[in-house]
Amino acid sequence: MENGFRAEEIDTGRPHPARIYDYLLGGKDNYEVDRKAADALAVAAPEVRIGVRANRAFMRRAVRHVVASGVRQVLDIGTGLPTSPNVHEIAQEVSADVRIAYVDNDPIVNTHANALLSRSAATSVVLADLRDPRAVLDHPEVRRVIDFDEPVALLLVAVLHFLTDAEKPAEVVATLRDALPKGSYVVLSHATGDFADRSDAQAVYNNATATLNLRSRSEVERLFDGFELEEPGLVQVPFWRPEAPVPPRSGEIGFYGGVARRG
Numbered sequence: 001m002e003n004g005f006r007a008e009e010i011d012t013g014r015p016h017p018a019r020i021y022d023y024l025l026g027g028k029d030n031y032e033v034d035r036k037a038a039d040a041l042a043v044a045a046p047e048v049r050i051g052v053r054a055n056r057a058f059m060r061r062a063v064r065h066v067v068a069s070g071v072r073q074v075l076d077i078g079t080g081l082p083t084s085p086n087v088h089e090i091a092q093e094v095s096a097d098v099r100i101a102y103v104d105n106d107p108i109v110n111t112h113a114n115a116l117l118s119r120s121a122a123t124s125v126v127l128a129d130l131r132d133p134r135a136v137l138d139h140p141e142v143r144r145v146i147d148f149d150e151p152v153a154l155l156l157v158a159v160l161h162f163l164t165d166a167e168k169p170a171e172v173v174a175t176l177r178d179a180l181p182k183g184s185y186v187v188l189s190h191a192t193g194d195f196a197d198r199s200d201a202q203a204v205y206n207n208a209t210a211t212l213n214l215r216s217r218s219e220v221e222r223l224f225d226g227f228e229l230e231e232p233g234l235v236q237v238p239f240w241r242p243e244a245p246v247p248p249r250s251g252e253i254g255f256y257g258g259v260a261r262r263g
């Protein structure tokens with residue numbers, strides 16, 4: 001109960017987005033039900049394995065960028081299962097004094113993250129839901145490491161597509177944005193069906209613990225309201241400031257990514 005849930009509350013009967021993603025990345029923290037869903041996803045969207053790797057690589061480049069720009073605090077909502085390198089490792093390689101709050105609503109992510117990243121002055125691991133952004137912002141373990149009077153890098157990487165339109169993702173982001181001082185950043189990526197019909201991929205999540213809500217370019221752009229997108233704007237993730245030749249089939253990848261500043 002230390003983490004606020006009991007082992008029997010962990011749902012191994014339905015696929016979880018975090019575990020599907022872990023399997024697609026080649027991780028081991030997943031169950032048969034997740035592997036079946038991920039394999040079905042790879043049939044429906046053959047580029048998905050390249051896509052998740054490209055999404056992770058985008059996150060690495062974006063985190064290095066915002067820390068190099070001077071931000072020393074990261075609020076990572078929708079952390080995912082630990083996978084090397086983790087956000088704190090990427091950020092602290094650029095500057096050792098970066099503090100990180102990891103937030104996810106999946107108890108399995110919370111357990112693994114707690115086991116791996118022992119609580120320290122610089123890191124917290126929080127079980128909370130993005131759909132209640134106020135609860136995230138007010139959580140004592142978030143407040144312990146994040147000072148909202150200083151610039152913050154808000155990471156919403158491959159998570160907002162798990163919110164339905166009825167859950168008002170733009171309002172959720174706006175609530176978080178309004179808590180951030182000037183000089184803060186948002187690093188955001190989001191699944192899209194703009195480059196191929198992905199209704200079959202979406203259907204794979206119908207039985208999962210969260211649905212997949214693909215959004216168009218203009219819908220994703222609206223999530224950046226109140227922020228100024230940095231160059232090159234909102235692009236498919238491999239094309240965000242690539243540091244090496246982009247992987248083959250990058251033009252098919254169904255993830256938009258962007259980094260924006262609160263001016």
Ligand SMILES: C[S@@+](CC[C@H](N)C(=O)[O-])C[C@H]1O[C@@H](n2cnc3c(N)ncnc32)[C@H](O)[C@@H]1O
Pocket residue numbers: 017018021055056059077078079080081103104105106109128129130131156157158159162210
């Ligand atoms: C696809 S993974 C992305 C992990 C990591 N951000 C990355 O891009 O590599 C999505 C994560 O978001 C979490 N998640 C989904 N819905 C959430 C919600 N409403 N609140 C908090 N976390 C959520 C899932 O549990 C999962 O760990």
